[in-house]
Amino acid sequence: MTKTIGFYGTGNMGRAMIQGLIQSKLYEAKDILIYDVYQPIVEKLVKELGVTPADGPENLAEKSDTIIFAVKPYVLPNLLKELSQNLTTSQVLISVAAGVNISTIEQALTSQHKVVRVMPNTPALVGEGMSALACNANVSESEEKEVLEIFNSFGKAQLVSENLIDAVVGVSGSAPAYVYMFIEALADGAVLEGMPRQQAYEFAAQTVLGSAKMVLETKKHPGELKDMVTSPGGTTIEAVKVLEDQGFRSAVINAVQAASKCNKRLS
Numbered sequence: 001m002t003k004t005i006g007f008y009g010t011g012n013m014g015r016a017m018i019q020g021l022i023q024s025k026l027y028e029a030k031d032i033l034i035y036d037v038y039q040p041i042v043e044k045l046v047k048e049l050g051v052t053p054a055d056g057p058e059n060l061a062e063k064s065d066t067i068i069f070a071v072k073p074y075v076l077p078n079l080l081k082e083l084s085q086n087l088t089t090s091q092v093l094i095s096v097a098a099g100v101n102i103s104t105i106e107q108a109l110t111s112q113h114k115v116v117r118v119m120p121n122t123p124a125l126v127g128e129g130m131s132a133l134a135c136n137a138n139v140s141e142s143e144e145k146e147v148l149e150i151f152n153s154f155g156k157a158q159l160v161s162e163n164l165i166d167a168v169v170g171v172s173g174s175a176p177a178y179v180y181m182f183i184e185a186l187a188d189g190a191v192l193e194g195m196p197r198q199q200a201y202e203f204a205a206q207t208v209l210g211s212a213k214m215v216l217e218t219k220k221h222p223g224e225l226k227d228m229v230t231s232p233g234g235t236t237i238e239a240v241k242v243l244e245d246q247g248f249r250s251a252v253i254n255a256v257q258a259a260s261k262c263n264k265r266l267s
């Protein structure tokens with residue numbers, strides 16, 4: 001029998017996962033049900049992607065085998081309470097909301113529900129997401145595998161213990177934002193030196209992509225890869241010194257910690 005997956009919330013993160021899932025071909029677009037309070041976004045996704053709009057929130061709960069909640073953190077507990085009569089203990093309920101603990105979700109429903117807390121990121125849209133998953137005790141091993149398959153379909157996914165989700169927010173959930181800032185800043189530097197802006201974005205983004213691939217594929221320590229670029233008395237060490245003088249590393253470490261702390265605070 002064909003399995004269905006439902007999404008509450010089709011904003012930035014919801015859309016990224018939906019598009020990633022369709023591109024991966026794990027689900028056919030018609031088997032993806034969506035519900036969002038903002039109707040224009042639903043119409044747009046139905047038209048552009050061919051997903052199925054639910055006839056209201058209860059209808060989505062009743063028709064979906066697996067459900068992903070991609071609404072804002074403060075919306076989630078009330079939404080779960082509203083749906084408590086429609087959600088069953090055989091469905092796998094996945095939340096991507098920052099700062100919402102598994103126990104908060106269980107309290108809004110019952111401790112018998114199958115709950116998975118996930119922290120994904122928006123590169124899911126292009127099949128290069130990074131997600132961390134934490135499951136409650138009601139999720140069976142085969143269901144755990146199915147959820148991993150969903151999140152691996154648009155990138156990479158790992159099971160973690162729930163207490164690591166705060167670190168995950170800092171290092172990957174929120175991190176695309178800092179990487180885009182870095183790309184923008186790299187390009188601004190090239191523009192300052194006279195390169196046209198569009199060309200500068202391509203040089204900067206491809207350099208970030210290639211450097212990330214080197215870390216993942218060579219498995220070398222990032223410091224060793226840095227040293228391979230840094231010729232004695234050369235251009236790179238001049239740039240490295242400026243970054244160290246201006247607190248680049250500690251700025252990034254503090255940023256990761258700030259996002260993690262905020263995630264803890266939200267819970």
Ligand SMILES: NC(=O)C1=CN([C@@H]2O[C@H](COP(=O)(O)OP(=O)(O)OC[C@H]3O[C@@H](n4cnc5c(N)ncnc54)[C@H](OP(=O)(O)O)[C@@H]3O)[C@@H](O)[C@H]2O)C=CC1
Pocket residue numbers: 008009010011012013014035036037038041070071072073075079096097098119120121122173174
């Ligand atoms: N953006 C990101 O990079 C990441 C986000 N997340 C998490 O994903 C969740 C969504 O974030 P994001 O996509 O950025 O937020 P968005 O605001 O872009 O999307 C949320 C959508 O949910 C809609 N919504 C509000 N209430 C309901 C409801 N009761 N039922 C269905 N839909 C509803 C919102 O409509 P309206 O705007 O009209 O309220 C909006 O369209 C958050 O919990 C966030 O913590 C996790 C990892 C990364």
Ligand SMILES: O=C(O)[C@@H]1CCC=N1
Pocket residue numbers: 098169173174
């Ligand atoms: O900024 C946020 O709160 C969400 C969670 C991780 C990325 N975006």
